[in-house]
Amino acid sequence: MFSKACEYALKIMIYLCSVEEKAKLAGLKDIAGAIDSPEAFTAKILQQLVRANLLDSLRGPSGGFRVVQRPITLQEVVVAIDGERLVSSCVLGLKECSGDHPCPAHDKFVAIRDHLNGVLSTTYLSDLKGGVIDGNRFLKI
């Protein structure tokens, strides 16, 4: 469904949301530790999220990353990393597929895509952080 990079990105964002109340900033090592991801690769994804204006970063001692101060949907994260494909392309990869000019599978999957887009666009990171803070939801293993 999502690329590995996107899975990491979602975990990063959920994690940063869940800790932003406790500490000001989280560093790369904290983050990679919290979500059990390879540090160097995680750094690249963090860069993408900063460029996409989903995270703020600060360098130097006591630097790190922080979620920008506005509500962020899962869709924004997914699109920032994986692009529009999952959210809008034909499941058979046909460029010209549409309601007017549908591929054989179109009708069957349009409902699934709408369902997926609905969840992605109406679920905010703040909706998911709760369980992590309480400790009954997890981000690794």
Added chain:
Amino acid sequence: MFSKACEYALKIMIYLCSVEEKAKLAGLKDIAGAIDSPEAFTAKILQQLVRANLLDSLRGPSGGFRVVQRPITLQEVVVAIDGERLVSSCVLGLKECSGDHPCPAHDKFVAIRDHLNGVLSTTYLSDLKGGVIDGNRFLKI
């Protein structure tokens, strides 16, 4: 959502279902032409589908491929090429995620996965071939 190979596989299966009534067997070139896919790569996917017992093949002149004589669901095709991942793994890639031990995104995505599995497991190739035969559904471009 699906890998490229899986997209091709679905198109192959739908195509073969839509022509099986007209001709006995379709050859690699016919198939690759019908779905606009690279021939050599398509051959590899056809092999996988034969090994998965979704297709029968015959060599020699007038040889080719044919869908086995039983109803086949989209799920069988997807699992044959992409494995169980899409159908059963956690969207965040967490091995231990389950209803009892859910990741933060679990609840939001379990419904989508069920929806997807429902469509995949209850949609048969025969449900999709109609439009292609009539010519108002397409498999390339």
Added chain:
DNA sequence: ACAATAACGGATAAAATTGTCCTTAATTAT
């Protein structure tokens, strides 16, 4: 039997994704 045809299967190549390493730039605390 023989030549032509078409799938099979192994090896290889190209591209994309995932992952690592190392230097630089910015910031902080001493």
Added chain:
DNA sequence: ATAATTAAGGACAATTTTATCCGTTATTGT
């Protein structure tokens, strides 16, 4: 000021996925 810290960014490496090539095997029609 200086040293320590941390993100930024470029280059590179490994792996996976996608794609190609070519010789082999089975089958058919002549």
